[in-house]
Amino acid sequence: MRWNILGVAVLAAGVFGDTSIAIGATETTRPVVRPGPEVISPASLSLRPKLGPPELAAQPKPAVTPAASNEGFDNWIKGFAARARAEGIQNDTLRAAFNGVQYDSDVIRRDRNQSEFSKTLWEYLDSAVSSTRIANGKSALKKHNRTLDAIEKRFGVEKEVVVAVWGLESAYGSYRGNNDIIGSLATLAYDGRRGAFFEAQLIAALKILQNGDTSPRNMTGSWAGAMGHTQFMPTSFLDYAVDFTGDGRRDIWSDDPTDALASTAAYLSRFGWATGQPWGVEVQLPQEFDYALADRKISKSPRQWARLGVVDMTGRNVPNHGAASILLPAGGQGAAFMIFKNFSVIERYNAADAYVIGVGHLSDRIKGGPAIKASWLRGDRALTFAERKEMQERLTRAGFSTQGVDGRIGPNTIDAVRAYQRSQGLAPDGYASLALLKRLR
DSSP states (O other), X not given: OOBBTTSSBGGGOOSSSOOOSSTTOOOOOOBXXXXXXXXXXXXXXXXXXXXXXXXXXXXXXXXXXXXXXXXXXXXXXHHHHHHHHHTTOOHHHHHHHHTTOOOOHHHHHHHHOOOOOOBOHHHHHHHHTOHHHHHHHHHHHHHTHHHHHHHHHHHOOOHHHHHHHHHHHHTTTTOOOOEEHHHHHHXXXXXXXXXXXXXXXXXXXXXXXXXXXXXXXGOEEOTTSOBTTTTBOHHHHHHHOOOSSOSSSOOSSSSSOHHHHHHHHHHHHHTTOOTTOOSEEEEEOOTTOOGGGOOTTOOBXXXXXXXXXXXXXXXXXXXXXXXXXXXXXXXXXXXXXXXXXXXXXXXXXBOXXXXXXXXXXXXXXXXXXXXXXXXXXXXXXXXXXXXXXXXXXXHHHTTOOOSSOSSOOOHHHHHHHHHHHHHTTOOOOOOOOHHHHHHHO
């Protein structure tokens, strides 16, 4: 399972699937992504295009009647209040925050009933970097250029990157969510699959209210607790949000996106953003390229990669932006990227490769850069969760252990796929495709 900045699983993210880059347009996206290490990030369960299926979640609890839920919920709040007071939350804050709050069965329904099917990376990018989203991003950049220039100067994070995060998280502020955050978090802490996590988020939300950054009923966001223009979870808000307007409040809920955009830049800066370095560059690989080198653990300078025949799409050496790795997000038959340290920094916001590529490529397009030139294997489709587990089982039975069967295509499964491909005389790109599963069958 992958986690993003605000700390919730990416697999459950995407309340509206970024319903639309322009008001009225609807673009829902769920790419297949390769899980990586679990990291805590700020925008965890947000309105961004969906990055993956929730099949890895625990089995849902039996349904309960609304009456039973409300009674149990009220009793839970009484117990929670004592724990909150032990964390320094005052009675006045608790009373104001929980005034009128009720158990929200729709939040639990959303948490437990999400489609298992995913979209491929290219289908995700079709929406994440659509012509509409690019155009709206350029308009947002122009409208808020003075503010974004000041944010870039303060934090060293290019304004186009900040705008790209904004575009993926809430369609440039158009879809910030209207759920009552206290009600949603309390419901999930009481009856959700990750009670301890959501109770910690609820405590953090109460601290935000107690600090005076916003008022209880103005604290709105996604059903899972992500808030504001760039969808911060409460714990990440406490750690990274900034008051850039100087009004004494870190107001990421306002129609004015200043504090939210500055907070996003502050977050990326905190995790080591390198000013002037690209997230990645699309590259061409030589025919004899050793796919084993396409590994995040292997890094070389652009000059060293050039000696191996890896050049940019114009045939020139990639400029020296520092150590880089080669990423093949769709295997040897899709685009290849030379990725730099800033790729890892964006990962701290959301650990899915698809999301990072989406933010990076959208920022490039907003800046006026070209579209990805390589073609994708568009006749392919994403594997379902059951198919991913079947592939792991078949690889392991064939002598290529995936170190477990969990439906996640992580490093162990990729290594197993590569070993199997070598045994079959195939290009060892590590890509877990439908064609490969059919061959295993």
